[in-house]
Amino acid sequence: xxxxxxxxxxxxxxVRVIRACRELGVESVAIYSDLDTDALHVRLADEAWRLGGxxxxxxxxxxxxxxxxxxxxxxDGVHPGYGFLSENADFARAVTEKGVAFIGPPPEAIEIMGxxxxxxxxxxxxxxxxxxxxxxxxxxxEEVKKFASEHGWPVAVKAAYGGGxxxxxxVESEDEVESAVESARRESMAxxxxxxxxxxxxxxxxxxxxxxxxxxxxxNVVYLGDRDCSAQRRHQxxxxxAPAPEIPEDIRKAMGEAGVAVAKGCNYTNAGTVEFLFQDxxxxxxxxxxxxxxxxxxxxxVTGIDLVEQQLRVASGEPLGxxxxxxxxxxHAIEFRINAEDPAGGKFLxxxxxxxxxxxxxxFGVRFDGGYExxxxxxxxxDNLIGKLVVWGSNRDIAIGRGLRALGELEISGMATTAxxxxxxxxxxxxxxxxxxxxxxxxxxxxxEKEAMLTVEEKGVLLERxxxxxxxxxxxxxxxxxxxxxxxxxxxxxxxxxxxxGSGSNQVVAPMQGTIVNVLVEEGSEIEAGDPICVLEAxxxxxxxxxxxxxxxxxxxxxxxxxxxxxxxxxxxx
Numbered sequence: 001x002x003x004x005x006x007x008x009x010x011x012x013x014x015v016r017v018i019r020a021c022r023e024l025g026v027e028s029v030a031i032y033s034d035l036d037t038d039a040l041h042v043r044l045a046d047e048a049w050r051l052g053g054x055x056x057x058x059x060x061x062x063x064x065x066x067x068x069x070x071x072x073x074x075x076d077g078v079h080p081g082y083g084f085l086s087e088n089a090d091f092a093r094a095v096t097e098k099g100v101a102f103i104g105p106p107p108e109a110i111e112i113m114g115x116x117x118x119x120x121x122x123x124x125x126x127x128x129x130x131x132x133x134x135x136x137x138x139x140x141x142e143e144v145k146k147f148a149s150e151h152g153w154p155v156a157v158k159a160a161y162g163g164g165x166x167x168x169x170x171v172e173s174e175d176e177v178e179s180a181v182e183s184a185r186r187e188s189m190a191x192x193x194x195x196x197x198x199x200x201x202x203x204x205x206x207x208x209x210x211x212x213x214x215x216x217x218x219x220n221v222v223y224l225g226d227r228d229c230s231a232q233r234r235h236q237x238x239x240x241x242a243p244a245p246e247i248p249e250d251i252r253k254a255m256g257e258a259g260v261a262v263a264k265g266c267n268y269t270n271a272g273t274v275e276f277l278f279q280d281x282x283x284x285x286x287x288x289x290x291x292x293x294x295x296x297x298x299x300x301x302v303t304g305i306d307l308v309e310q311q312l313r314v315a316s317g318e319p320l321g322x323x324x325x326x327x328x329x330x331x332h333a334i335e336f337r338i339n340a341e342d343p344a345g346g347k348f349l350x351x352x353x354x355x356x357x358x359x360x361x362x363x364f365g366v367r368f369d370g371g372y373e374x375x376x377x378x379x380x381x382x383d384n385l386i387g388k389l390v391v392w393g394s395n396r397d398i399a400i401g402r403g404l405r406a407l408g409e410l411e412i413s414g415m416a417t418t419a420x421x422x423x424x425x426x427x428x429x430x431x432x433x434x435x436x437x438x439x440x441x442x443x444x445x446x447x448x449e450k451e452a453m454l455t456v457e458e459k460g461v462l463l464e465r466x467x468x469x470x471x472x473x474x475x476x477x478x479x480x481x482x483x484x485x486x487x488x489x490x491x492x493x494x495x496x497x498x499x500x501x502g503s504g505s506n507q508v509v510a511p512m513q514g515t516i517v518n519v520l521v522e523e524g525s526e527i528e529a530g531d532p533i534c535v536l537e538a539x540x541x542x543x544x545x546x547x548x549x550x551x552x553x554x555x556x557x558x559x560x561x562x563x564x565x566x567x568x569x570x571x572x573x574x
Contacts, residue, residue, distance in 0.1 A: 001316045002026055002077040002101060007041065008066050008091075009081030012371030012387055013292070014041035017079045020308035029073045031066060033059035035379050040371055047073060055381050060084045061193070063091050070100060077315055079103040083383060086291040087114050087162065103315040105290045109266045113288040116160045116198055123285045126265040128258045130285035131277060133200035144177045147199045156202040157184045162192035165235030170202055183535065186517055187542055203284075205437040206277040208232065209244045211259030212299045214310055215269045216320045223256040224303050225329045227295055231425050233348050233441050238418060239425050240295035241334045242302050245396055246434040247278070255283055262288055270314050271296070271307050277438075294337065294388070297369060301333035301392045332399040333392045334426065336407065340384040342416035346447045350512050350538045352380040356414035361406040365392040365399075378415065380514060380538055386417065400426050421447060506554075508547055508571040510564040514538030519560055521571065525553040533571050534558065549573055 004027040007014045014030065018041060021028040030045035035054050042048045049069045053059040060066075061084055070078060078095045080086035086104065093107040104110070113119045117137070120130050132151055137160055138144065148155050148171075157180050159167025167188030169180040185195040207230040215221040228244035229237045244252070259274035262285070273293045275286040296307045305327075314320070341348045354377050360368040370387030378384055391406050393399030407423045424447060430436045436444075518535040521527060532544040533553075555572040558564060 001318075002312060004029060004073070004075045005077040005079050005103065005312070006031065006066075006070055006073060006075040007045070007079050007081065008060070008085055009079075009083070010036055010039060010041055010060060010371070010382065012369055012385055013081035013083075013294075015044060015371050016369055017081060017308055018044050020306065020312065024309065024312060026077075026312065029069075029075055031060070031069055033381075035377075035381060038376075040373055040376065049073060056084065063088070063094065066091075067094055067098070070095065070098065075100060077101040077103055077312070079311070080291065082291050082294055087289070089114060101315045103311050104270050104292075105268050105272060109268045110290045112266045113272075113290045114161050116158060116287060119287055120285070122265050123262050123288075126261040128262055128285045131200050131203065134198045137196045137198055138181075141177045141181045144171060144181065144199060145174055148174075151201045154202040154204070156200045157181055157197055158200060159184065159188035159192060159194075160196040160198050161194045162188060165232070165237075166191040167195075167197070168235050182518070183542055186537070190537065203277055203279050205439065206230075206279040206284075207244070207436075208237075208275065208286075208438050209247065209255065209278045209283065210273050210275040210293070211256050212293070212296070212307070213259050213263045213268070213272050213274060214307070214314070214320065215263055215272070216314050217269050217317060218319045220320045220323070221260050221263050221268070222320065222322070222324045222327060223259045224299050224305060224307075224327055226252060226255060227298055229295060230436055230438050231431065231441055232438050233346075235438075237295065238337055238441065239334065239422055239431075240298055240337075241332065241396075241399070242298035243329055243332070244278075245332075248281070251278075251281070251283060258283075258285070271311050279437075294385070295335050297367065297388060297390045298333040298335045301367070301390060302329045302331055303327060304330070331392055331394045332396040333390060334399050334403050336389045336403065336422040336426075337418060338386045338389055338410070338412070338422075339418045340378040340386055340415050341418050343418055343421035343447045344416070345449045346442065346445065348418070348421070349543060350380065350384055350514075351416040352378050352384065352512065352538075353415040354378075355386070355412060357411055358386075359409075359411040360387075361389070361409035363402075363406075365402055366406050367391070380512070386412065389419075389422075397432075400432060505548055506551070506573045507569050508533045508545060508573065510536060510545065510568045510570055512536070512538050512543075514543075514564060516558045516560055516562045516564060516570075517542060519556060519558065521553045521556060523553055523556055527551065527553060527573065536564070545570060547571075547573055 005021050006029040007017045018028040028045045030042045030048040031051050032042045033051050033053050051059040051065050085091040089107040089110040092102045095102040112122050155171045157169045167184050169184045171180045184197055189195040209228055211226050212224040226244045227240050227242045229240045231239035262274050271292050273289045276283040277286050340351045342351045355372055355374055358374045367390040372386055391399055391402040393402050403426050407419055410419050514536040516534055517537045520532050527547050528550045531547050533547055534545050536543050536545050551573040554574040558570050
């Protein structure tokens, strides 16, 4: 077994890995940006080393800094979590070349599956077919129009490297092509450092079904059931469940075997996920995520297998302790991603800020995997996942009922979250009857418009963590104390939901902190209510800021690349 593991991540997944290490008697090492000086994963780890910087690029994505700390701390293993460097083949190779175990697949497998085109080819070689798409990268928006003329609209423009829905845009018509391609390139570059794109036919009403695979270095590969992740917004999952409901058993087995075939075809080791689209009784290979998935807890709940523990054992050279015949699923599990987003009106706008209250539910069949505590800040610079609420029941109906109860007991104040949206989703007849699809949340569900949530200072007393910290050669030693803060308050958050300061306002304001990546109007432009004024990037997602009234643009007060705060005026309409 490995003796010391550096966790090259932050938030919920870093906490999850650190806890698994502790259970196995493995020392854990955290790394942190300046914004994460007192983050939960830092407080829990046996050691913590400073990266410096604020943005992901300056910290968690800085390969040189991370590798330097690997050397200094003496880790014999690196767990990348998900996101950041988890699917960076060069990082994995650099770790292994140091004689340190990369707790994930070989770099060669990451390279094959990280390039969506080579991944498609690898799947086809083992008899697993995907949705019709291009075999080459696109270089000209005109290629999108040509592809649509052959396969029809809509078309999915997708980042060739990376996953998680980042850098993916659905193009409904010719008029949207150029803006979609530009946006996909920007989002891909911001998330993965690369902007290559390819095209796929976009299925109109598919379900997103994925297969969890696990492979050791001795050639043993198994699948641990499947998951349904169809409840999504902006191609980002909101609710996941295992097993995928209403899948014929022959299809379920065929998907599992296809997942194993894809893994074997690229000499895969450790945990991975093979994703499929399921529609009209057919399944199509989508991609393979060469890492631990956010939604792995639902698989753990129905199989009783700790996937992070298995990752650590496989990386230590141990063979799997079970075969395919040993894997039995029991009951049904549902996971709710609790993100700092305001779902009002179905907009799901990022809502960074301070967590004033965090009370998680308890009881039989309830689990919460979190990355924050009361008093912590959810920063605009990183993914906005606060935690994952997971429930289990002996059948799907019981799991849904338990989920509604648990969501009702979950209490988070200081910011808007997706918890209310999760209740709407699983309480809807379409979800309960399994008639939903990946487009259902955005196209069919209605989320109430509501007043902005009270700010932290209106909700109650903010908790302040006071600490004494000493850093020696980048290594951190500290003492923490959580006390009421009666002097300072976090900045007020503007109302979420609409981009302007009020209904019919002549001022278009930023609904959140972020960076202006594109200005879509100029002074003198005639616009209609609901037209996009600019594109605001926050938490690695692009959001259109809309006008609330028709008129003529009198002033444009921002330019591409400007950083703005919540409530800042972006344009004036008369």
